[in-house]
Amino acid sequence: MNEEVEMPKQLYWEDVEVGAELPPISKIATTQKLVMWAGASGDFNPLHYQESFARSRGMPNVLVHGRLKAHWLIHLVENWIGEEGRIKKLSCQYRGEDYPRKMTSEITYEEGETWWCKGVVTKKYVEEGKHMVDCDIWVENGRGEKTTPGKATVVLPSRQTK
């Protein structure tokens, strides 16, 4: 999956409005990505890479790691706030199960589901001199279901204190 390596322009607190949507980002979970995540995260639960084991636990396929989806959401927020913004707090719940696309060669994968990370601004305020914004965030699967809802609080630069 190719994403453009281009840093977003800086977001300032004054530019944010309650109700505004965060620029969505797309993700594709493949069995190969899950193996990469297992190695990068150290989560070696076979539920995430051995189909026969996943089936023995009642799943139709290996399962996308909840924590991987949490870090997709972190990417969503980070991409929105730019380099001068800072994530203060971020949480999510693993409510729905997601299953990866299978590989069709060493580097290609089957057609199928694309996941979208999305968010909306819920609150904008100043606290202890810091310019803060709260958002609802979520991962949406190919059927439009929010499998991983969460919340984020960010600190943004202000044009006034620039």
Add this chain to the structure above:
Amino acid sequence: MVIIAGEIGKEVRMAVPEKIAQLIGKPIGEPMVWEIERGAIRRFAEAIDNPNPLYRDPEYARNSKYGDVVAPFGFHGWPVKGGLMEMMGAVILPMVEAGYPVILDAGVEFESFVPIRAGDTLFSYSKVTDVTEKTTKSGKGMLILTIEMNFLNQNGERALAMRNSIICRQL
């Protein structure tokens, strides 16, 4: 601690296992040491398809306000699920014995205090901060356990808090 979950015409007794209730607020497991390595950060960023050069390009990162490769929010060294797993040993057995054998990772909360950079050494300590009893829609009892890990850096600054929610459910 015994909690009575009342239902009309039926009394369901559900107990927060004594061994679990006793853990609340106390440190569990041994403190752990985490080295923040550039390679681990890069592989982590690759696995989540995050192209941010702050995580991958030392040259770019040196010219940023961080001065070196920085860890993505929530990253505290490899393995990211380490510590939690070791600690779970202290709570899984009492949960299984108390009739809650289905253990599920239910969610996570991160709170950042100071940035974590490549080259940092973090120290973590963990505690159970909460146990909540609930009933599922299908009437099964479950306990939601919150395990908090705090990470201090080599300067003694609190860098990150991570709160994991673990569901322990009846079969």
